[in-house]
Amino acid sequence: MKKVPVLEIFGPTIQGEGMVIGQKTMFIRTAGCDYSCSWCDSAFTWDGSAKDDIRQMTAEEIWSKLIELGDDRFSHVTISGGNPALLANLSELIGLLKEKGKKIAIETQGSKYQEWLKDIDDLTISPKPPSSGMITDFEKLDQIIEKLRNSNQQQSISLKVVVFDTTDLQYAKDVHLRYPSIPFYLQVGNEDIHEAETNKLVQTLLEKYETLIDQVIEDKELNNIRVLPQLHTLVWGNKRGV
Amino acid sequence: MKKVPVLEIFGPTIQGEGMVIGQKTMFIRTAGCDYSCSWCDSAFTWDGSAKDDIRQMTAEEIWSKLIELGDDRFSHVTISGGNPALLANLSELIGLLKEKGKKIAIETQGSKYQEWLKDIDDLTISPKPPSSGMITDFEKLDQIIEKLRNSNQQQSISLKVVVFDTTDLQYAKDVHLRYPSIPFYLQVGNEDIHEAETNKLVQTLLEKYETLIDQVIEDKELNNIRVLPQLHTLVWGNKRGV
Ligand code: SF4
Ligand code: SF4
Numbered sequence: 001m002k003k004v005p006v007l008e009i010f011g012p013t014i015q016g017e018g019m020v021i022g023q024k025t026m027f028i029r030t031a032g033c034d035y036s037c038s039w040c041d042s043a044f045t046w047d048g049s050a051k052d053d054i055r056q057m058t059a060e061e062i063w064s065k066l067i068e069l070g071d072d073r074f075s076h077v078t079i080s081g082g083n084p085a086l087l088a089n090l091s092e093l094i095g096l097l098k099e100k101g102k103k104i105a106i107e108t109q110g111s112k113y114q115e116w117l118k119d120i121d122d123l124t125i126s127p128k129p130p131s132s133g134m135i136t137d138f139e140k141l142d143q144i145i146e147k148l149r150n151s152n153q154q155q156s157i158s159l160k161v162v163v164f165d166t167t168d169l170q171y172a173k174d175v176h177l178r179y180p181s182i183p184f185y186l187q188v189g190n191e192d193i194h195e196a197e198t199n200k201l202v203q204t205l206l207e208k209y210e211t212l213i214d215q216v217i218e219d220k221e222l223n224n225i226r227v228l229p230q231l232h233t234l235v236w237g238n239k240r241g242v
Numbered sequence: 243m244k245k246v247p248v249l250e251i252f253g254p255t256i257q258g259e260g261m262v263i264g265q266k267t268m269f270i271r272t273a274g275c276d277y278s279c280s281w282c283d284s285a286f287t288w289d290g291s292a293k294d295d296i297r298q299m300t301a302e303e304i305w306s307k308l309i310e311l312g313d314d315r316f317s318h319v320t321i322s323g324g325n326p327a328l329l330a331n332l333s334e335l336i337g338l339l340k341e342k343g344k345k346i347a348i349e350t351q352g353s354k355y356q357e358w359l360k361d362i363d364d365l366t367i368s369p370k371p372p373s374s375g376m377i378t379d380f381e382k383l384d385q386i387i388e389k390l391r392n393s394n395q396q397q398s399i400s401l402k403v404v405v406f407d408t409t410d411l412q413y414a415k416d417v418h419l420r421y422p423s424i425p426f427y428l429q430v431g432n433e434d435i436h437e438a439e440t441n442k443l444v445q446t447l448l449e450k451y452e453t454l455i456d457q458v459i460e461d462k463e464l465n466n467i468r469v470l471p472q473l474h475t476l477v478w479g480n481k482r483g484v
Contacts, residue, residue, distance in 0.1 A: 012459045014469055021263060022427070022468035024458055075465040103466070185264070202444065210477050216266055217254045223317040224345075226264035227256055229473070235452050 002089035003056040005031040007045055007082075009065045010241045012074045016232030018185055019158040020105055020122045025076040026066050030090070033082040034111055037132035039164065041193045041238075045082035059092040063100070078105040083112065091116040107160075109134075110141045117144075118151045124185075126160040127175055129168035131189070138178070145179060157182055163212060164189035173221055184225045188212050190233055198237030205229055244331035245298040247273035249287055249324075251307045252483045254316045258474030260427055261400040262347055262364045267318040268308050272332070275324040276353055279374035281406065283435045283480075287324035301334040305342070320347040325354065333358040349402075351376075352383045359386075360393045366427075368402040369417055371410035373431070380420070387421060399424055405454060406431035415463055426467045430454050432475055440479030447471055 011026035031054045033046040044050035057065075066077065077097055084090060085108040094116045097104050105122035117123060127141060128134045148157055159182050161172035168189070176184045188209045195201045209229045216222045236242045253268035273296045275288040286292035299307075308319065319339055326332060327350040336358045339346050347364035359365060369383060370376040390399055401424050403414035410431070418426045430451045437443045451471045458464045478484045 012465075014455055014458075020468070022470040024465055024467055024469065071462070073459065073462045073465060199445065202448065203441065206444065206477055209473075213256055213477070216256075217315065220313075220315045223254075223266055223315060225266055226262070227266065228264040229476075231451075231471070234476070235448055235455070 001058040001060070002092050003058055004062075004087050004089045004093065005054045006057045006062065007031045007050060007054055008241055009062065009069065011066075012070050013242055014231070015078055015105065016235075017187055017228060017230045018107065018124050018126075018160050019156065019183065020076075021228055021231060023076055023105070024074065025078045025105065026070050026074045028062060028066075028077065028079045028093075030079065030081045030084045030087060032086050034086060035083065035109060035128060035132070035134050037128055037134055039132065039189060039191065039193065041190060042080075042082065059096045062093055063096055074102070076103045076105065078107075080107055083108050085112040085114050085117065088114055088116075090114070094119050110144055111137065113144045113147060117148060118155065121155060123148070123155060123157045124160050125157065126162070129161055129163060129171040131164040131168050145182070158185055159183070160185040160187055162187045162189045164191065166215075169212075169215060173219070176225060177221060180224075186212065186216065186222075186225055186227045188227075188229050190230060190238075193238055195238060201237050202234050205233060243300040243302070244334050245300055246304075246329050246331045246335065247296045248299045248304065249273045249292060249296055250483055251304065251311065253308075254312050255484055256473070257318075257320055257347065258477075259429055259470060259472045260349065260366050260368075260402050261398065261425065262318075263470055263473060265318055265347070266316065267320045267347065268312050268316045270304060270308075270319065270321045270335075272321065272323045272326045272329060274328050276328060277325065277351060277370060277374070277376050279370055279376055281374065281431060281433065281435065283432060284322075284324065301338045304335055305338055316344070318345045318347065320349075322349055325350055327354040327356050327359065330356055330358075332356070336361050352386055353379065355386045355389060359390060360397065363397060365390065365397060365399045366402050367399065368404070371403055371405060371413040373406040373410050387424070400427055401425070402427040402429055404429045404431045406433065408457075411454075411457060415461070418467060419463060422466075428454065428458065428464075428467055428469045430469075430471050432472060432480075435480055437480060443479050444476050447475060 008029040015023045015025050103121045106120045107124040110125040127136045250271040257265045257267050273287050345363045348362045349366040352367040369378045
């Protein structure tokens, strides 16, 4: 039986961002990333700091944990990372979740393809803007999006770009204009991932959100898009596992 | 040329709630409502307090105003009220917006049917819970939903219920279970529609949002739903026309 490296399983809670914002869901966070974004809010998945917490788990073991935590109180599961698309072995879990009638969401930066990506109900591709320090391989991204677009009519795909500054916003625009038919989400970046005072964080984030909205309002190339904050950060601050 | 009573036209801004939360959009607010919800946050559309601001406008006049404000910086228009579904005459505006290639969203409580409801891209039906003081005519709602469901494959329909207390939450659950296949949104009620201090309001609303999430998490009959706050209230407080 195939195993995948898991760092956290938690929920039910709500999805705080992106295309299914607000959705009641369970979370599975896998370990490992091929990127190392400067502002990564889950660096513990790849920087070694939580390596003793990584468990190699089979699909059945993950399912047991989901049931232990969520019982009959969930219908939706979000797989997050790190970059879950590094893990070919996730196919077993995805098959099992579908067999159990659960909807599945995943977020990946779009640097790797897996056949099982076609089976994800709510797929968010989140290329990383310049402030991350990473470089997008657009040819690769083109290929991945092309494959997915031609495969599954039931699937919802969206693009999401996190924005920290005006260079990021220009990058976001380039991504949106490259794939204009794919629903596009702009998200306010959280620069204060170590801020412990939630009230202060909320105020900063809402101000940044307003600034981003203002920029979008002025820009005629950013008409058919959605601009969102991270709701879980507004509610729970920088706390993990909620 | 047919006219409709209009109270406000503003934007571009973002949609703060519901199925297209975050979407960049223009807003048209029509006057008049067949309800009088106790906590209505747009009571000025029906209580006479803004009756001198109501303008009877043709579709062309509304379009001119949209262009004056939004120029080429919008692709989406939200028609809000009051209850826009009272206005058979809106058909002309809806035809014109479609001709111009704009997407249209509308919110109505589901008490009245209009043929043009079929042409709305993002249709939110928002029945009002007991705390509003209103009584839902479920037979009427059944009929409306039945008609819409059989008409337009392109259309996205959602249900949204605003929740102020546990009686409202039970009502929301009844609505969700009555129409389980329609995407369902729970929204935190804003009791402080006259609170002028935005920071205080934000804190109260986020606490209420967390409480509502906690209730949803515990409830196995509320699995496949989405729980959202009103983003515009978090960003702009109780200010009108933003
Ligand atoms: S791609 Fe995601 S998980 Fe990987 S480093 Fe960047 S932000 Fe972190
Ligand atoms: S239905 Fe909407 S506009 Fe009408 S009274 Fe109720 S909240 Fe206000």
